Amino acid sequence: MTSPNAPRAVVFDLDGLMFNTEELYQHVGAEMLRRRGKVYEKELVDAMMGRPAAAALQLMIDYHQLESTVAELSAETDEIFATLLDERLERMPGLVDLLDTLDTHGIPKAIATSSGPAFVERVLGQFDLRPRFHFVLTSADITHGKPHPEIYLLAAERFALAPGHMMVLEDSQNGCRAAIEAGAIAVAVPGGPSREHDFSGAALVAESLADRRIYQLLGVTT
Template identity: 25%
Template sequence: MTPPAIIWDVDGTLVDTAEHHFRAWERIAAERGYLFTRNDFAATFGKRNPEIVRQLFNPHATDDECRAWGEQKEKYYRDAIRNSGVALLPGVARLLETLAEWHWPQAVGSSAPRENLDLVLSLTNTRPFFQAIVSGDEVQRGKPDPEVFLKAADRLGVSPSHCIVIEDAPSGVEAAKAGGMACVAVTYVGHHSEEKLLAAGADLVVPTLEQLNPEQLIALVK
């Protein structure tokens, strides 16, 4: 039997870089004469930059304008994590290692740009764990659309029904379920409540991945 596959969200699941994203948005918004609040920030989770720019700043922004906003914001973000570093969240390292020992294929399915993912995986020394990486640059539709996870499953050569997504946001949980996958949600970074994650369809919600017994993952794809 082909082993099940795990598809990881990155921001809020593998690492917590939310504060760096917030500062990067705040900086570029201020440069362009906009206020950017914590509430605005909460509305960005799981969304791609063009969606964020049109939703929060300018509904009529052209594709080129959205691209310029996005590129600058991501540059500020990468500068920040390069300077201050980034650590794996509790339980992540152990789970990555356990799954690798079990020979379960692992992928990244993230709304973030490829350059950000490469930097985060490099700073955390986790690149060798992943057999596929799908970034926000490679999909037409952001989460809650399942495109990013379906692409990751396809690259791993595993059917969606044998995939388990690990997520921290309701939009990501919805994306996983829309793709026909099981989903474990983590509340550690605290942006989304257990109730909201369950309402989005999470099969299991844990406070950190330290509380996740890998045997529970097997039960999810049985």
């Protein structure tokens, strides 16, 4: 059963929420900076997390005053990341069970991510998850990246719902800020470095996607 006052749709972030890609990004960032004699400090990690790739890499350049361009760092990221995806990409705990429950109760779901479309299709395709979502929004669909609310306002529009009827699952402070500013029901599911982020305004800070409080907030029984 579904509660009549429960969220009518659910939007998933991708990196660090559905997959362990934030962990892999930490490895990539640390390796790129190691090659330049720099350290990937926590302050920089937190600032970059949840932002579109170009904006995140520009932050890295500015923070360490690197001579590299965004295009050069982007190509280097792709090179390092390609091997990691094949060897170490994993779904986050509780993801499949949550998707199954949403399907059972007929609750529509989508993805709204700061990543680019080619990367998203590759990651989803590795586990054949794309057909399980009504639509996918990527950095190619928006002008302003998270923490700007544009991507979640667009998701609500696609669902033909007021943002307040939509649950957003996010792992980062920047992502949660975007959801909260959009007026959505923000649920933080932090992991690794994001466990220390400020999630003020979130309806819930969950332990993982398997946290039963997410199901309670959705108003579903399992």
